Amino acid sequence: MxxxxxxxxxxxxxxxxxxxxxxxxxxxxxxxxxxxxxxxxLAILPFSILMMPFIRRKxxxxxxxxxxxxxxxxxxxxxxxxxxxxxxxxxxxxxxxxEMDKLEELNSFILACGVPGGYKAKEVSVNILQDREHIExxxxxxxxxxxxxxxxxPHVKRFQxxxxxxxxxxxxxxxxxxxxxxxxxYDLQQKEFSHIELIGSGVIDFEYHFTAHTLFNFTPYKxxxxxxLLYVDRRxxxxxxxxxxxxxxxxxxxxxxxxLSPKSKNRLYITETNWPITGxxxxxxxxxxxxxxxxxxxxxxxxxxxxAFASQQVDAVCWHQLIAxxxxxxxxxxxxxxxxxxxxFKTLLSFLKGSQFLRLDIKRGYxxxxxxxxDKLIQVHWSMEKRVLxxxxxxxxxxxxxxxxxxxxxxxxxxxxxxxxxx
Numbered sequence: 001m002x003x004x005x006x007x008x009x010x011x012x013x014x015x016x017x018x019x020x021x022x023x024x025x026x027x028x029x030x031x032x033x034x035x036x037x038x039x040x041x042l043a044i045l046p047f048s049i050l051m052m053p054f055i056r057r058k059x060x061x062x063x064x065x066x067x068x069x070x071x072x073x074x075x076x077x078x079x080x081x082x083x084x085x086x087x088x089x090x091x092x093x094x095x096x097x098x099e100m101d102k103l104e105e106l107n108s109f110i111l112a113c114g115v116p117g118g119y120k121a122k123e124v125s126v127n128i129l130q131d132r133e134h135i136e137x138x139x140x141x142x143x144x145x146x147x148x149x150x151x152x153x154p155h156v157k158r159f160q161x162x163x164x165x166x167x168x169x170x171x172x173x174x175x176x177x178x179x180x181x182x183x184x185x186y187d188l189q190q191k192e193f194s195h196i197e198l199i200g201s202g203v204i205d206f207e208y209h210f211t212a213h214t215l216f217n218f219t220p221y222k223x224x225x226x227x228x229l230l231y232v233d234r235r236x237x238x239x240x241x242x243x244x245x246x247x248x249x250x251x252x253x254x255x256x257x258x259x260l261s262p263k264s265k266n267r268l269y270i271t272e273t274n275w276p277i278t279g280x281x282x283x284x285x286x287x288x289x290x291x292x293x294x295x296x297x298x299x300x301x302x303x304x305x306x307x308a309f310a311s312q313q314v315d316a317v318c319w320h321q322l323i324a325x326x327x328x329x330x331x332x333x334x335x336x337x338x339x340x341x342x343x344x345f346k347t348l349l350s351f352l353k354g355s356q357f358l359r360l361d362i363k364r365g366y367x368x369x370x371x372x373x374x375d376k377l378i379q380v381h382w383s384m385e386k387r388v389l390x391x392x393x394x395x396x397x398x399x400x401x402x403x404x405x406x407x408x409x410x411x412x413x414x415x416x417x418x419x420x421x422x423x
Contacts, residue, residue: 026173033174036217041209044216048256052249055256057312058266060357064090064123065309066349069272069321072102072109075332080113082322082330086342087349090123092160092271092318095152098131100144107151114155125199125318126152127160127227127271130171130181141184149193158197160227160271161185165202166210175213178202179221186221197224199269204229206242206250208257215261225267225315226258233275234290237414238304239365239384247307255313268313272320274327275300283326283333298341299382299414302348302400306369306380306416309352310360319345340401347402351378351418366412377421387412395419 027034067090070079083091093110095103114124128148134141149159164170165178172178182200189198200223201214215226230250232238238247245253251268258264276284278291292300301319308314323330329342355373362368365384370377381389389410391397397405400415410417 023168023173026168030174030176033176037175037209037213040216041212044212044257044260045208048212048253048260051260052252052256055252055259055313060309060312060315062309062353062355062357065314065316066090066305066345066353067092067123067125067316067318068345069094069318070113071321071323072106074321074323074328075336076109076112078336079109079322083113086346087353089353090125090316090318092125092127094127094129095148096129096131097134097141097144100147103147103151110152110155123158123316124156125158125160125269125271126156127163128185130162132171135171135177135181138180138184141181142188145185145188146192149188149196153193153196156196158199158224159185160202160269161198161200163202163227163272164204164229165214166204166207175210175217176219178214179217179219183219183221199223199225199227199267199271201226202229202271204272205231205234206245208253211254211257215257215263217263221263223264225269226254226264227269227271228254229272230254230270231273232304233273233286233292236292237384238300238307247304248311251308251311251313255311267315269315270308270317272318273304274320276327277339280326280331280333283324285326294339294341296414298339298344298400299416301341302344302416303367303382305348305352306367306382307360309357310369312357343401347398347400347418350402351380351398351420376423379419379421380416381412381419382414382416383412385413389417393422395421 066088068083068088069092071094091113095106110124134144161182162178165172185198189196201211203210232247235242240246255268258268259266275297276286276291277297278288278293281288284291305317308317321328323332325331325333329339329345331337331339352371355371355378358370358372360369366387367382369380389412391405391408391410397410398418399405
């Protein structure tokens with residue numbers, strides 16, 4: 001038995017993935033695939049950028065748009081109650097291929113979180129995480145995927161096959177390796193589990209040259225949707241620009257690539273995003289330089305969701321995750337402490353879940369998102385510079401965390417404010 005591949009944001013990696021000679025050998029072996037990635041992106045990315053203005057928005061079902069990642073290893077007995085308090089109706093759970101002995105336990109956890117008798121989540125997604133043993137052993141991969149699908153499919157709607165495929169430390173050394181990995185799952189779906197949905201690609205960060213290769217290749221498979229780990233934390237605020245692209249631009253480009261691809265239905269799921277929190281080392285997955293304070297974390301969370309919702313091109317955004325010391329809504333280092341982001345997320349859902357998007361206006365850094373819920377107009381205001389809004393009688397104003405604002409003047413800045421327009 002090979003040494004298990006450990007998937008964790010701050011754990012040591014297996015010796016074969018840290019060994020420089022092993023990495024060098026694998027990169028040399030996968031050189032042809034790396035060349036294909038380069039030339040595919042060289043053709044696809046410029047054309048996709050040109051086609052961005054022609055991408056159409058779709059109607060996003062908001063009950064399932066606001067998704068949350070939950071973890072079997074983090075307070076499983078308390079998770080259903082916390083989800084119910086938040087009002088989340090779409091959860092994502094990780095299934096680790098190197099922990100198949102925990103599959104029954106994982107199934108029980110999903111049942112508690114996602115079906116009648118526990119918290120009634122409308123959608124449950126499972127992210128199947130890879131290790132080198134399953135990447136290299138096709139028969140083992142097929143057998144274990146069959147076990148997973150057989151046990152979980154009655155109450156799991158979709159399965160994400162693989163994740164973070166463009167980081168060698170997570171197991172894959174090329175897109176071709178991932179394509180072969182995904183095809184095993186696709187073939188199994190077609191033969192035995194045609195009723196389940198498979199989503200793939202699983203590229204982390206704004207590295208769409210890898211995404212292009214997963215969407216444009218000759219491997220005979222298809223996606224029921226595309227998963228993206230679209231982090232923007234290294235650029236600070238979600239409105240910030242990277243290589244000329246802000247978050248809305250990145251979503252638009254990715255949506256255009258999916259639209260152009262013959263391999264996927266026009267569905268996009270952001271299955272992982274967050275910001276690391278300052279002062280939480282060694283649990284923060286990045287250096288202290290990228291970490292933000294808890295207030296900024298809460299503001300960024302809300303604004304990320306608002307921008308992704310306004311794009312009307314993302315079917316769901318899954319926050320990573322509910323309970324985690326370095327980046328979760330709840331800090332579990334000393335008991336359970338709900339961060340301000342927990343209440344910000346709860347407020348966000350209370351106003352926008354079940355709503356219909358109308359428009360997003362941006363003028364000199366001042367953002368106004370408008371939507372309709374229960375035949376009432378709701379506006380969300382935030383700004384890159386401090387502004388002041390008069391508190392009028394025709395609306396009720398609420399803070400980012402759901403507290404009613406009664407002051408004559410409302411400060412509009414980094415923390416979004418909700419205005420509920422009266423009849």
